[in-house]
Amino acid sequence: MIILELHQVEIDYCPDCKGIWLDTGELELLIEDETEKKRLLNSFKKQEHTKEKLYRCPVCNKKMDKVLLDDEGDPVMIDKCKKSHGLWFDKNELYLLLDKSNAGKDNKVLNLLNDMFNYETGTKGEGA
Amino acid sequence: MWELIQANKRKSFFLFIGMTILLLLLGYFIGSAVNPYSGGITGIVIALIILFILNMISHFSGSKILLAVSNAKEVTKKVHPQLFNVVEEMRIASNLPAMPKIYIINSPAPNAFATGRNPKNSAIAVTAGLLSMLNRDELQGVVAHETSHILNRDIRFMTYASIMLGTIVLISEVFLRGMFYSSLAGGRRSSSSRGGQGQLIIMIIAIALSILAPLFATLLYFAISRKREYLADASAVRLTRYPEGLASALEKIAGSHEELKTATKVTAPLYINNPLKRKGRKASSLQSTHPPIHERIKILRNMAHGANFSDYQEAFSNVKGSVKPIIPASGLTDHEDIQIRKGEAGKGKIKNARQSKRNLEDLMLNVDRYDFINCVCGLKMKVPPGYSGNEILCPRCGRKHKTIK
Numbered sequence: 001m002i003i004l005e006l007h008q009v010e011i012d013y014c015p016d017c018k019g020i021w022l023d024t025g026e027l028e029l030l031i032e033d034e035t036e037k038k039r040l041l042n043s044f045k046k047q048e049h050t051k052e053k054l055y056r057c058p059v060c061n062k063k064m065d066k067v068l069l070d071d072e073g074d075p076v077m078i079d080k081c082k083k084s085h086g087l088w089f090d091k092n093e094l095y096l097l098l099d100k101s102n103a104g105k106d107n108k109v110l111n112l113l114n115d116m117f118n119y120e121t122g123t124k125g126e127g128a
Numbered sequence: 129m130w131e132l133i134q135a136n137k138r139k140s141f142f143l144f145i146g147m148t149i150l151l152l153l154l155g156y157f158i159g160s161a162v163n164p165y166s167g168g169i170t171g172i173v174i175a176l177i178i179l180f181i182l183n184m185i186s187h188f189s190g191s192k193i194l195l196a197v198s199n200a201k202e203v204t205k206k207v208h209p210q211l212f213n214v215v216e217e218m219r220i221a222s223n224l225p226a227m228p229k230i231y232i233i234n235s236p237a238p239n240a241f242a243t244g245r246n247p248k249n250s251a252i253a254v255t256a257g258l259l260s261m262l263n264r265d266e267l268q269g270v271v272a273h274e275t276s277h278i279l280n281r282d283i284r285f286m287t288y289a290s291i292m293l294g295t296i297v298l299i300s301e302v303f304l305r306g307m308f309y310s311s312l313a314g315g316r317r318s319s320s321s322r323g324g325q326g327q328l329i330i331m332i333i334a335i336a337l338s339i340l341a342p343l344f345a346t347l348l349y350f351a352i353s354r355k356r357e358y359l360a361d362a363s364a365v366r367l368t369r370y371p372e373g374l375a376s377a378l379e380k381i382a383g384s385h386e387e388l389k390t391a392t393k394v395t396a397p398l399y400i401n402n403p404l405k406r407k408g409r410k411a412s413s414l415q416s417t418h419p420p421i422h423e424r425i426k427i428l429r430n431m432a433h434g435a436n437f438s439d440y441q442e443a444f445s446n447v448k449g450s451v452k453p454i455i456p457a458s459g460l461t462d463h464e465d466i467q468i469r470k471g472e473a474g475k476g477k478i479k480n481a482r483q484s485k486r487n488l489e490d491l492m493l494n495v496d497r498y499d500f501i502n503c504v505c506g507l508k509m510k511v512p513p514g515y516s517g518n519e520i521l522c523p524r525c526g527r528k529h530k531t532i533k
Contacts, residue, residue, distance in 0.1 A: 002520065003493070003510035008486055015520050116507065117523050 001058055006116050009109075012058075018091035018117075021058055024084050030098065030109045040097075043069055044080070052077060059085035069097060076100075133281055135456045139352060140285035146348055147292040151175050154296065154341050158303045161334035164327045178295060186291035191243040191251055194287060194398065198241075199390040200231035200253040207232065207494045208259060214268050215252060218275040221367045228252045228278060232259070234492045237386035241398040242274040242283050250278045256495065257386055260488040262377050265471040269364060269374030273400055276363035282356050289349050290394050296345045297394070300338035307335065353397035354419050358454045361424055362440035369435045369469045375428035382421045423447065435466040499532045 001021060004011045012021035022030075031037040047066040054063045064079040076097050079088035089097070095117070098110050152172055159171015185193070205212040211230060219227050224247050231253035233239075238258035244250030252274045262270065277283055365371045381401045391403035401421055430443035437455045444454050453460075493510055494500075501509040505525035511532075520529050 002512065002515065003498075004523065005486075005508040005510065006506065006524070008482060010486075010489075013523065015517065015523070018523070115524070 004116060006112060009112055011116070020089045020094050021086055022089070022094070023086040024081075027087060032108075040069065045069075047077065050077070055079045055088055057081040057083070057085050057088075059083075064088060074100065133279075136281050136285065136356075140281070140288070143285065143289055143348060143352060144292070147289070147296070147345055148179065150341050150345055151179055151292070151296055151299070154299055154337055157330060157334040157337050158299070160330045161303075161327075164330065175299070178299070179292075182291055182295050183288070186288055187245065190287040190291050191245065191249075191283070194243050194290065194395055195231055195251060195253060197390065197392065198233055198253060198395055199235075200233045201495050202229055202251075203232050203495055208491070210264060211254065211259060211267065211271075214264065214271045215275075218268070218271050218367060221272075222275050222279050224250070224275065224278060226250070228275070230254075232256055232491075232495045233388075233390065234495055235386070235388050235390065236260075236488060237388035237403065238262070238381045238384050239388050239391075239403050240270050240274055240400045241395075242277040243287055243398060244278065244283045245287070246281070246284060247278050250283055252278075255388065256488055256492045257384070258381070259491060260484055261380050261384070263472060265368075265370060265373040266377035266380065268368050269370070269377045270400060272364035272367040273360050273374060275367065276360040277356070280356070280359060280363065282360065286353065286356075286398055289352075290398065293342070293345045293349050294394050297342045300342050303334070303338045350397060355454065357400075357419055357424070358427075358444065361428065362437055362455055365428065365431065365435045365440060366437065366466060369466055370471045371428040371431045371435065371468065373471055375425045378421055378425050378428070382425070431468070435468050436464060439466075501529045501531075503527055503529065 001012050001014050004013045012023075013019070014021075028037060028041065031040060045068040047068055050066045052066060054066070056062060057064050060081065060083050062082055064081050066077055067080045068075040068077055074096075076093050078090075078093055078097075081087075095110070095113050098113070152175055155171040155173075155175025156168045157171070159167035159169070159174070161167070163170070211232075215228060215230055226248045228242070228244070229251040231251055233253055233255040235255045236257040237255055238261050240252070240254040240258055242250060242252045252271065254270070258270065259267070277286070361374060364374050368374070378401065388399075388403035391399065396402055396404050426447045427440070427443045430446050431439050433439050433442070438460045441453065441455045441460055445452075490500075490510075497513040499511040499513070499515075501511060501520065503509065503522040503525060504527070505522060507522055507524040509520060509522070509529070511520065515531055518531060520531055521527070522529065
């Protein structure tokens with residue numbers, strides 16, 4: 001995993017699978033809207049049976065839990081470290097989550113992710 | 129100056145003897161408690177063997193052990209050229225026979241220490257937090273303080289003393305834990321079957337000694353280390369001719385609330401400022417490893433006339449209101465007029481909090497040997513040393529970059 005920095009924001013990124021790692025507390029920093037932040041953080045639901053492959057936490061190397069986020073709309077299934085080291089988002093998952101949440105078009109993080117990985121156009125780089 | 133070093137060597141010797149006696153007493157009583165007939169002698173022999181082994185270890189690799197437990201990493205000039213410059217400058221000023229090895233500890237808490245066997249084999253370790261917080265003049269003050277520890281032969285003394293203290297703590301702990309578990313596992317048999325009252329008394333002494341010996345050793349160690357801090361401050365000013373640099377650095381260090389996680393009770397006296405911050409304890413208590421930092425700053429700021437030892441002693445007496453000599457008499461006979469130079473302490477390094485945090489993190493990655501790739505599109509990629517691929521695709525613009533293997 002490598003670290004990407006753009007406009008003084010750092011993101012842990014896997015160049016092979018294009019996934020993104022957020023340390024505990026970083027997701028909270030990314031969402032600006034307070035009510036949205038609360039709603040999203042309270043929507044974590046652990047999934048016991050899933051076909052998705054279990055990943056290991058890059059910090060403690062223990063198998064992570066699968067959790068559903070934001071089950072009101074289209075839920076996003078992400079990986080959460082059992083020891084709360086952080087969250088793993090597969091390719092595009094973080095963008096989808098922030099895009100869906102009521103952050104709006106002015107969300108700086110969304111724009112940054114867009115800029116960093118070309119999510120919207122997806123033509124130039126490999127990120128999309 | 130030479131006599132100052134002699135005085136320090138003498139003190140090291142007394143401390144060494146004091147700690148050895150303590151260790152032998154501990155060995156004798158623990159041995160007697162375990163076996164009342166020949167245990168005392170066996171205990172002393174075992175203590176002597178442990179002492180010998182540990183002294184060998186501390187002589188040849190004591191500083192390596194201390195650096196390792198502090199998680200300090202040796203760095204090249206590329207990682208922090210300014211630090212290398214300042215150390216080189218102080219090496220020349222203090223006339224050290226060899227350049228100390230330079231280590232950086234990856235911690236945001238600002239602190240520093242010096243270690244080594246003698247001035248030819250020495251090392252200076254500073255934390256990443258210290259480097260990101262201080263400007264050049266302040267860093268020079270801290271490095272001068274550490275160089276003084278090397279010059280005054282404090283490093284050997286501190287390295288030995290901390291390993292000795294570690295041994296005493298270790299033996300006591302093993303004995304006390306052993307006692308605890310054997311009493312759990314039905315140890316009553318052995319205590320009632322033989323010995324009698326005399327054995328009971330020896331047992332009590334052994335327990336008391338294993339509780340008290342680490343405390344005594346710590347007090348002894350700390351008492352001398354406190355005085356050495358003043359002396360190193362005084363020598364640092366003599367080297368830099370700029371008391372405000374060190375004063376301002378100490379002020380910044382005192383103002384930080386970051387905790388140095390790798391510091392322990394044994395390594396604490398090595399640092400420029402006590403890394404173990406405990407709440408609700410009086411700063412000048414017997415157990416403190418360092419003189420109160422605010423007092424040190426006050427003394428440094430009181431030095432208006434010059435940068436010689438006698439000026440430091442004068443400032444010390446002014447601040448403390450006592451005539452107790454902190455500098456040995458031989459250091460005060462030198463009346464050479466060393467002028468204080470002008471500097472820029474307190475200025476610079478005031479960037480926005482985010483930028484300075486980023487600089488600190490980049491420095492820590494640098495110490496960990498990360499490879500920094502700057503893509504022309506503006507994206508910065510930081511690649512860990514164990515990265516498996518040969519090239520990385522910039523996720524922003526798609527350019528290929530080679531990684532350093």
